[in-house]
Amino acid sequence: MTDDLLARHRAVLPDWMPLYYGDEPLEIVSGSGRRVVDAAGRSYLDFFGGVLTNMIGYDIPEITAAVTEQIATGVVHTSTLYLIRQQVELAEKIARLSGIGDARVFFTNSGTEANETALLMATNIRRSNQILTVRNSYHGRTFATMAITGHRSWSASSLSPLQVAWLPSGDRLRGRMRGLSDADHIEAAVDELREVLATVTTGDVAALIAEPIQGVGGFVHAPDGLLGAYKKELDAHGILLIADEVQTGWGRTGDHFWGYQAHGVEPDLITFAKGIGNGFALGGVVGRAEVMNAVPAISFSTYGGNPVSTAAGNAVLDYLLDHDLQANAHRVGAVLLDGLRTAVGSCGIVAEVRGRGLMIGIEFVRPGGEPDPATAVAVFDACRRSGLLVGKGGLYGNVLRMGPPLTLTEDEAREGLAILVEAIRAADAAALR
Secondary structure (H helix, E strand, C coil), X not given: CCHHHHHHHHHHCCCCCCCCCCCCCCCEEEEEECEEEECCCCEEEECCHHHHCCCCCECCHHHHHHHHHHHHXXXXXXXXXXXXXXXXXXXXXXXXXXXXXXXXXXXXXCHXXXXXXXXXXXXXXXXXXEEEEEECCCCCCCHHHHHCCECHHHCCCCCXXXXXXXXXXXXCCCCCCCCCCHHHXXXXXXXXXXXXXXXXXXXXXXEEEECCCECCCCCECCCCCHHHHHHHHHHHHCCEEEEECCCCCCCCCCCCCCHHHHHCCCCCEEEECHHHHCCCCCEEEEEEHHHHXXXXXXXXXXXXXXXXXXXXXXXXXXXXXXXXHHHHHHHHHHHHHHHHHHHHCCCCCEEEEEECCCCEEEEEECCCCCECHHHHHHHHHHHHHCCEECEEECCCCCEEEECCCCCCCHHHHHHHHHHHHHHHHHHHHHHHC
């Protein structure tokens, strides 16, 4: 990374686009497996994967071959007004894996677009613009998806086509659910849902959209079974359930292929993106045919599901299934979660080590439990200096987020674990001085 490139970036890109590492941001110029190299030639073990997007890792021959073969045909784009074999084949796989009967699939370019599309379908079939969503959530950067994002840092406008009502987040450290047992948490949350429906809606709500594990929110998640308990109440009112699986899908949680499966529920719609393209722009919605077919006008996505991106998507999904990366996420994720809880769980600066599979968060606090973003940044920067890339998040910016490629090996997990433990212990010692 050169100062010249940083200056050029600042001269032509908007100020609200953040760069990690302040005045010394990285330019990543190459990658292989789970490692990337910056412009200065330094190698890093990547525990963030382009914000959980490089799900299979870097420079994967099977993905490169599939994309190269498609490009060699001379056809990068045709439009969905023509048949696209790669798109149909990928849709067949996703429909089969979704767990939804008689499913249909619509492809987009991103998670934001996927969530917008799900909202379009839900509001049309229900003839209502009322949406239930969850505090501390993140669903995208368009007007509708910002309106259902319960995270002030990411909500840049109050303008919206929706009427939105809010449900409590799954935060166990603060808020009204603090300290509750799983059963009490679920009971309180369902009571809140009933109250919201009775008081701040007109009754004809279109849908509830929820992340099984909140991504940008710092990998916060409610007890298993909550979405299932919600669904019983939603069904009584005809309200749809949309599972935002942009970060939790494709086996990342280890225990399940989709995050919703921890809740004993079948959603009406599932949104997906990020990992399925492994860096190629690809997202979409899969859901019940009745709901997916509810759009009353002609619509399509110019680039969504294009031949190159869906060629990549097919290769990603085939690789993931052939190598049972869900099982790897479960096994290797346990190395990190168990190791972190044992080594730093008792540190005064660590409020919680949480997550599932290869979706892991560490929340930092000051004495008394006040969020401590400064310590999170200190650990974040120390990891970079030691050759490990991690992410940040949480409502207060005090959570380290880790979503390594699902191909991460146990040796690499232990390597990253050692760096994390050293950085956290050093920050904890500094806090005691």
